[in-house]
Amino acid sequence: MAAFYDEDNFYQNFNNSYFGDVNFYISGVISLVFNIILIYVVSKVKGYKAQVKLSMNLMALLRILFSLSIALTCPSILYSRRASSLYIMKNGINFPNAIGHTFLALFVSFMVMSCNGPAIQYIQVSNMLSFSYGKVHRHISIIPVFVAITSLALIFFGYVPPFYTIRISSLVRRILEQEGDTPYLIITVRLTYDETNTSNTFQLLSQTCTLFILITMFFSIITVILCTVYIQKQMKIRFIASSNSKKSQEQLNKALLLQFILPFITIHIPFYIVVVLPFFGIAWRNFADRIFFLFCWCPAINPILVILLVKKIRKELFTCENGMKSQAQTRSIALVISL
DSSP states (O other), X not given: OOSSOOGGGSEEOSSSOSHHHHHXXXXXXXXXXXXXXXXXXXXXXXXXXXXXXXXXXXXXXXXXXXXXXXHHHOOEEEEETTTTEEEEEOOXXXXXXXXXXHHHHHHHHHHHHHHHHHHHHHHHHHHHHSTTTTTSHHHHHHHHHHHHHHHHHHHHHHTSOOSSOOOOOHHHHHHHHHHOOXXXXXXXXXXXXXXXXXXXXXXXXXXXXXXXXXXXXXXXXXXXXXXXXXXXXXXXXXXXXXXXXXXXXXXXXXXXXXHHHHHIIIIIXXXXXXXXXXXXXXXXXXXXXXXXXXXXXXXXXXXXXXXXXXHHHHHHHHHHHHHHHHHHHHHHXXXXXXO
């Protein structure tokens, strides 16, 4: 593979359509704007504890980085039934292959962390409502670090093409010869282990990486369900029916639920269709290619839903807007008086 891009091939597109690229760029801008707004507003809300604010702001920052990795890679998929492999091809601005592979690896890693993030938030809130608050706080912060490091390591060794020669799909080889070299990830989509394959070590690492991602997704769903039951139980014990604390907690629960449902619809389900179903010989190529576009809207829609549906955050946002308008009017009056 070439190490550097060609000046004549500055922008690449392997879809024969720019719909996907435009979709990624628009969602990226929306994600950047509304996540920054959410970070600012959450920092101003007085009813949330510092730990809750930090957790929500870190999730917003993760969504921004997720959108950035998508915009820089504009990923598309290509499935080879004969090779039992799924290829995630990089589109868009052409980078040196090492940089392109890094962005693709970060894209998949951020996808995993976006699925894992809501579960961590649920654990943190459950811990705050528990009677042993503070004892396990440090251990909770280790979980996302472990998931991030492990997923990145497995992606680099299991999805990024290795330095040694491996067998790739003839279709992919033909596309690269016609359109020019580009970074890509290879996901082995077979349940068995092919001992005759010269790249069997890479194949095994790829299967291990996919299994780790599935386990992470599965445990995030189980964690959210168990924590939801526990939070509801603790609210009945700790809060009076009409107390402000209970209303604040209910608003927070609504935000947590939204931040779980959206990744489930836009990441979990597309991942199962695009990656898991081909393991069983089911590959809806055209549909899988379209549903793959949903990934980019998770970090973009999430902050909008939180701002619109969580009363405390919405109220604080309008308060900030009114405050800025009042300041602007005051400055205008002062300017008129000075003139």
